[in-house]
Amino acid sequence: xxxxxxxTSANSAPGVAAxxxxxxxxxxxxxxxxxxxxxxxxxETAADLLNEKAGxxxxxxxxxxxxxxxxxxxxxxxxxxxxxxxxxLAVALISVVGTLISDNLxxxxxxxxxxxxxxxxxxxxxxxxxxxxxxxTLSIHSIDTTGREAFYWLAVLFTFALGTAAGDLVSxxxxxxxxxxxxxxxxxxxxxxxxxFALGLDAVRSFWIAYIxxxxxxxxxxxxxxxxxxxxxLGFGTVVTSGLFLAVILGLVVxxxxxxxxxxxxxxxxxxxx
Numbered sequence: 001x002x003x004x005x006x007x008t009s010a011n012s013a014p015g016v017a018a019x020x021x022x023x024x025x026x027x028x029x030x031x032x033x034x035x036x037x038x039x040x041x042x043x044e045t046a047a048d049l050l051n052e053k054a055g056x057x058x059x060x061x062x063x064x065x066x067x068x069x070x071x072x073x074x075x076x077x078x079x080x081x082x083x084x085x086x087x088x089l090a091v092a093l094i095s096v097v098g099t100l101i102s103d104n105l106x107x108x109x110x111x112x113x114x115x116x117x118x119x120x121x122x123x124x125x126x127x128x129x130x131x132x133x134x135x136x137t138l139s140i141h142s143i144d145t146t147g148r149e150a151f152y153w154l155a156v157l158f159t160f161a162l163g164t165a166a167g168d169l170v171s172x173x174x175x176x177x178x179x180x181x182x183x184x185x186x187x188x189x190x191x192x193x194x195x196x197f198a199l200g201l202d203a204v205r206s207f208w209i210a211y212i213x214x215x216x217x218x219x220x221x222x223x224x225x226x227x228x229x230x231x232x233x234l235g236f237g238t239v240v241t242s243g244l245f246l247a248v249i250l251g252l253v254v255x256x257x258x259x260x261x262x263x264x265x266x267x268x269x270x271x272x273x274x
Contacts, residue, residue: 022081024143026262035088035252040218042245043095043160045226049238058108062100069093073153084257098160113169120162127155138204163215171220177232178224185217
């Protein structure tokens with residue numbers, strides 16, 4: 001399993017052996033980004049599907065999915081190390097809940113998308129500031145304590161809520177359409193990659209900026225596939241789109257569970273942490 005020496009362990013007294021701790025999140029690989037985008041797409045289409053088909057209304061669906069997310073996070077926090085199935089289930093559910101938070105503000109409370117996007121951005125910034133002030137790191141390679149894991153999942157939740165609001169703002173209010181919005185966000189992610197690999201933008205900032213941008217990318221893709229052709233989509237519907245992407249996610253998670261390709265090399269992580 002993936003572990004490393006945390007900052008507190010690395011700074012322990014001379015002669016005292018540093019205690020390795022289990023990391024609770026996967027290595028950032030191509031598989032990570034593929035599943036992340038797929039989960040964001042499912043978050044958009046599944047929220048629409050449940051709202052349309054379940055008959056519970058937006059509020060009822062929000063309560064139901066929040067309860068399921070709470071159960072998934074309890075299981076995730078109780079695991080001693082990263083487990084692909086548990087982790088990605090939590091990500092998929094938090095994607096749905098993040099979408100529903102934004103949709104509730106827009107549809108039920110009439111909050112403008114400009115306002116919700118700004119508020120979510122500010123709240124996420126506060127989470128990062130408090131996280132860094134308490135832990136002195138935002139690295140996902142050191143999610144090895146309960147406190148850091150709590151900050152991690154809180155940040156993930158607001159990246160999804162922010163991404164939903166920003167994606168809707170760009171694609172609907174700015175009349176760019178779903179396809180052009182997806183291209184725009186994909187180019188923004190590519191720019192982050194160039195800034196990291198060619199211009200020296202550090203890994204932590206690069207990761208979180210790209211992580212935020214994948215949410216509106218996935219939302220735009222989901223809307224483009226599922227929405228009617230008259231609204232600028234391909235008309236596949238939420239059932240087909242959600243089912244297809246969930247099947248691909250399940251296949252990739254099973255593959256990673258068997259191959260452990262998203263589990264980092266312990267010795268390398270220890271060297272990085274020291």
